[in-house]
Amino acid sequence: MSSSPELTEKIHFLDISSKLPGYKQCWSPNTLKTRLLLNAKGIPYTEQYVSYPDIAPLLKSYGVPPNESGFAFTLPAIYHPETLQDVVPGGKIMTESVAIAHHLDKLYPHTVVQAFPEPKDQSEALWKEAEHLLRAIVFPAEDGKGFRLLMPRIPLILDDRGSEHFIRTRTASHAQHLSPLRWGSENPEDDWTALRPAVLAYIKFHESTRSKAIAAGLGEEGPFLWGSKVTMGDIYLASILVWFRSAGDAMLDRFLAIGEKDEPASRKSDGEAVWEKSPIRSVWDAFGKEGWLEAVGEPREIPVGNAE
Incomplete structure (x- = not known):
């Protein structure tokens, strides 16, 4: 597993719950973009499955603004105050898979897998x-x-x-x-x-x-x-x-x-x-x-x- 000595706390990943067993519980193509990138980069992370009706209350409680289009509050999201303090509103949770991918590439620039490799x-x-x-x-x-x-x-x-x-x-x-x-x-x-x-x-x-x-x-x-x-x-x-x-x-x-x-x-x-x-x-x-x-x-x- 890849690690960064500068980080004192693991990335915390928020996913959508389901009744599927074990690792198959993750089903959404949106949240999977983040999960598979974490896995491919070899980043140690913690995880939490959130039921659909609980997504909005959880995100709003951390100061996450609603989406400009579509459903107001969606996953994936990562919780990591250590690196998000001055990056996102509320300073704790980042949503949207592409934004998360860029953030993970920046935090872990030397992993073999990069979501957006050079050039x-x-x-x-x-x-x-x-x-x-x-x-x-x-x-x-x-x-x-x-x-x-x-x-x-x-x-x-x-x-x-x-x-x-x-x-x-x-x-x-x-x-x-x-x-x-x-x-x-x-x-x-x-x-x-x-x-x-x-x-x-x-x-x-x-x-x-x-x-x-x-x-x-x-x-x-x-x-x-x-x-x-x-x-x-x-x-x-x-x-x-x-x-x-x-x-x-x-x-x-x-x-x-x-x-x-x-x-x-x-x-x-x-x-x-x-x-x-x-x-x-x-x-x-x-x-x-x-x-x-x-x-x-x-x-x-x-x-x-x-x-x-």
């Missing part, structure tokens, strides 16, 4: 492109169809209070006030078919980007966007894959098989490119081999209104 202008540009393509797979704001498969599963894996809160708030925010339990198509095959072009577009982008990065000397041979060098885009991809796994191993297996030679022919289009092993599966296997998918922090809790 930073290029890795930050790469992140924006990768994020756009990945969100186009799973998030409705980018017309991503994967949310139709995933969102109905979320209430089923959350703790009881979290599930009630999630259904109520997401129903209220839906244009037709439709419960997230009903956001999928009547025939899931329609959603898989709609999802497919965005996945193939990302695979082609990943393969092309990796080849160019290796040729340019940004990384050696490897499965990531910069070959042997992990970037924030790879972390986000792995986060989305964990989200699929949280919906069931069969969901993840089907997603990983998209574009591969052994995928059933009935799911493919004529003339479609075929990979012996999808670049997406290669990233998943690499994260698993390193143990980054299973590593967890030491349990700890900070209470609402803690003024230490």
Whole structure:
């Protein structure tokens, strides 16, 4: 594990609770960006799972301002007064995964994995492109169809209070006030078919980007966007894959098989490119081999209104 002699207290990571067992309790692609980065950097950390209705009271009690768009208070967040005193409002808690990633890179500049490795202008540009393509797979704001498969599963894996809160708030925010339990198509095959072009577009982008990065000397041979060098885009991809796994191993297996030679022919289009092993599966296997998918922090809790 990597450590910094200047820090006297571990980073404390706030995640969203669920009923899933062990390390699989972490399911959200948003919080996973922070968890997987902590794991990949080898940073020792403590962790706390927070039920959905408790997120806002906890963050507000530490002076965290509401988000300017979307839901007012969200996770991930890290609690670390030692390094956040003059960095964020309230001086104790930082939210938003990209801001956290930059902060962790700054605190631990010598770890092998950096969310935004040098040259930073290029890795930050790469992140924006990768994020756009990945969100186009799973998030409705980018017309991503994967949310139709995933969102109905979320209430089923959350703790009881979290599930009630999630259904109520997401129903209220839906244009037709439709419960997230009903956001999928009547025939899931329609959603898989709609999802497919965005996945193939990302695979082609990943393969092309990796080849160019290796040729340019940004990384050696490897499965990531910069070959042997992990970037924030790879972390986000792995986060989305964990989200699929949280919906069931069969969901993840089907997603990983998209574009591969052994995928059933009935799911493919004529003339479609075929990979012996999808670049997406290669990233998943690499994260698993390193143990980054299973590593967890030491349990700890900070209470609402803690003024230490």
